[in-house]
Amino acid sequence: MHTPPDEDQERMRRVALGDRDAFAELFDRHQAAVVRFATRMVGDPARAEELAQDIFLRVYHAAPRYRPTARFSTWLYRVATHHCLNELRIPARRGPPPAGEEALGKLAADAAEGPEAVAAGHALAHVVQAALAALPDRERAAFTLCRFEGLSYRDIAEALEASEPAVKSLIHRATVALSEAVAQHGRDP
Amino acid sequence: MTCDERQELVAWRDGALSPARDAEMATHVAGCTACAAEAERLERGLAALASLPEVQPAGPALRARVLAAVAATESPPAWARLAAWLRAGLRPRVLVPALAAAAALGVLVLRPEPAPPAPGEPTAGLEAVGEPAQLEAALVLDELEQLETLGLESPEDAEVVAMLDELEGRP
Numbered sequence: 074m075h076t077p078p079d080e081d082q083e084r085m086r087r088v089a090l091g092d093r094d095a096f097a098e099l100f101d102r103h104q105a106a107v108v109r110f111a112t113r114m115v116g117d118p119a120r121a122e123e124l125a126q127d128i129f130l131r132v133y134h135a136a137p138r139y140r141p142t143a144r145f146s147t148w149l150y151r152v153a154t155h156h157c158l159n160e161l162r163i164p165a166r167r168g169p170p171p172a173g174e175e176a177l178g179k180l181a182a183d184a185a186e187g188p189e190a191v192a193a194g195h196a197l198a199h200v201v202q203a204a205l206a207a208l209p210d211r212e213r214a215a216f217t218l219c220r221f222e223g224l225s226y227r228d229i230a231e232a233l234e235a236s237e238p239a240v241k242s243l244i245h246r247a248t249v250a251l252s253e254a255v256a257q258h259g260r261d262p
Numbered sequence: 263m264t265c266d267e268r269q270e271l272v273a274w275r276d277g278a279l280s281p282a283r284d285a286e287m288a289t290h291v292a293g294c295t296a297c298a299a300e301a302e303r304l305e306r307g308l309a310a311l312a313s314l315p316e317v318q319p320a321g322p323a324l325r326a327r328v329l330a331a332v333a334a335t336e337s338p339p340a341w342a343r344l345a346a347w348l349r350a351g352l353r354p355r356v357l358v359p360a361l362a363a364a365a366a367l368g369v370l371v372l373r374p375e376p377a378p379p380a381p382g383e384p385t386a387g388l389e390a391v392g393e394p395a396q397l398e399a400a401l402v403l404d405e406l407e408q409l410e411t412l413g414l415e416s417p418e419d420a421e422v423v424a425m426l427d428e429l430e431g432r433p
Contacts, residue, residue: 090347093329093332093333096329096332097325097329100325100328101325104319104320104324104325104328105319105320108317108319108320108324109316109317109319112317113317118317122320122324125320125324126324126327126328126331129328130328130331130332133332133335134335137345138345197310201310201311219276220311225278226273226276226278237278241270241273241278244272244273244276245269245270245271245272245273248272248304248307249272249304251307251311252303252304252306252307252308253307254307255310255311256303256306256307259306259310
């Protein structure tokens, strides 16, 4: 089915022709999602920013060869997923994720919440982050793309270069594992 | 149905099943105590995830670093800008008997532009290249471009990645 080009595909076309303002627009539109995804993948906000920088530079250099066969955002997640998974495959860079507040970095706090609610939210976030870190990398990637980035199973399959049944299995296992971690936390806070 | 159906509870909850299968699962969950309990537990877990604090976007320093790195990069070479222009569909009449050979020779030979796609049909991509030799050259370049974009050095890297995925238990 022919899909009309989205605005970001048009921006990529302009980047390929040397338009750096178009690239800045792409960065501004997508940096939050890329940083968020990388943070969930590697558990370290500072490292996630470094990965996000690498990812956007890859996007820039890939522009002359970019083909709009899918939505730009799906393609961007594919680049980001590959870069994060490749990073995690390097043993020297793997290491245990930082524990405590450092791992969660700049989690936004809702000013309207009381201190107990904020503390409870942070405690739950620690449980989730630890459970995420314990997942196999591809399960974590599929789960993050589904639960935090809102991608469809089909788009996740595109990003992971996997089949939809494989994505379904990855998300199922990850969701069950995390639901058990949250349930356990609820029983033993 | 057996309670192996619970393997599809998450996909059912996510609305990722076919309409027929979705209806089957809905009927099953309504009548299976175990699956209904599991569905509730999944829902509570997911509800807790939705209440997590958001990860804040990066500050202005990241933007400055990225744009500075781009500014320090040379503009795309002329051949890359031409390739991007061609891909955008603003085609001169171009013949590419072997894309790499043509680039090496620095010669463009003209051919009639292919007919535009009919409404509703995908934009001609590799199909527009035409002859088998041209298509093969284009496929090789396409694969190399994809490898470079994804950070892999060679097709062998892609095979290693696939093997690692299998070891990790990817189904």
